[in-house]
Amino acid sequence: xxxxxxxxxxxxxxxxxxxxxxxxxxxxxxxxxxxxxxxxxxxxxxxxxxxxxxxxxxxxxxxxxxxxxxxxxxxxxxxxxxxxxxxxxxxxxxxxxxxxxxxxxxxxxxxxxxx
Amino acid sequence: xxxxxxxxxxxxxxxxxxxxxxxxxxxxxxxxxxxxxxxxxxxxxxxxxxxxxxxxxxxxxxxxxxxxxxxxxxxxxxxxxxxxxxxxxxxxxxxxxxxxxxxxxxxxxxx
Numbered sequence: 001x002x003x004x005x006x007x008x009x010x011x012x013x014x015x016x017x018x019x020x021x022x023x024x025x026x027x028x029x030x031x032x033x034x035x036x037x038x039x040x041x042x043x044x045x046x047x048x049x050x051x052x053x054x055x056x057x058x059x060x061x062x063x064x065x066x067x068x069x070x071x072x073x074x075x076x077x078x079x080x081x082x083x084x085x086x087x088x089x090x091x092x093x094x095x096x097x098x099x100x101x102x103x104x105x106x107x108x109x110x111x112x113x114x115x
Numbered sequence: 116x117x118x119x120x121x122x123x124x125x126x127x128x129x130x131x132x133x134x135x136x137x138x139x140x141x142x143x144x145x146x147x148x149x150x151x152x153x154x155x156x157x158x159x160x161x162x163x164x165x166x167x168x169x170x171x172x173x174x175x176x177x178x179x180x181x182x183x184x185x186x187x188x189x190x191x192x193x194x195x196x197x198x199x200x201x202x203x204x205x206x207x208x209x210x211x212x213x214x215x216x217x218x219x220x221x222x223x224x225x226x
């Protein structure tokens with residue numbers, strides 16, 4: 001079936017370095033993608049989103065890249081800080097009325113920031 | 116911070132008990148969702164609602180039930196809790212399309 005998945009379950013990164021988290025999706029109808037950050041004991045928190053008519057979108061210290069040709073999504077975190085330690089999820093949905101904004105989540109990647 | 120609340124945050128209960136997990140949002144969102152999540156694992160949609168008196172089952176089969184009598188309130192009920200129901204339950208809400216806002220979750224343990 002259609003699914004969204006992550007390549008790496010755990011990413012260990014030195015404080016100050018850049019982090020890259022990858023996500024593959026298989027639903028060709030997907031045209032809206034979101035990255036969420038989930039800290040221990042909390043609900044997921046929105047980081048950044050991107051629509052399929054874009055290849056790249058930047059936020060504060062984060063950049064999302066979308067490669068529709070290979071159905072690949074990535075999240076780049078610049079100058080990783082201890083507060084970035086969390087589990088990161090990608091999610092996708094087709095922007096169609098029938099889809100009802102139901103998100104499909106991939107498995108998470110845990111980011112551990114070393115001091 | 117999103118204005119979506121869940122109570123209780125933690126619940127430990129014995130097998131066979133009936134429980135209701137509360138979820139409320141003050142953003143006026145029509146759409147609300149319940150997810151089940153085991154620690155560190157992906158989120159699985161178990162229920163969603165498009166508006167008052169509208170509820171649908173999600174992708175993951177669940178023995179729980181939901182109701183949506185008021186826009187802001189979307190409680191989840193387990194008639195008879197079992198150890199297999201032990202998990203974290205996350206509530207979310209959204210506008211018609213786009214970002215879903217999540218509550219802090221309820222961590223349920225059934226003994």
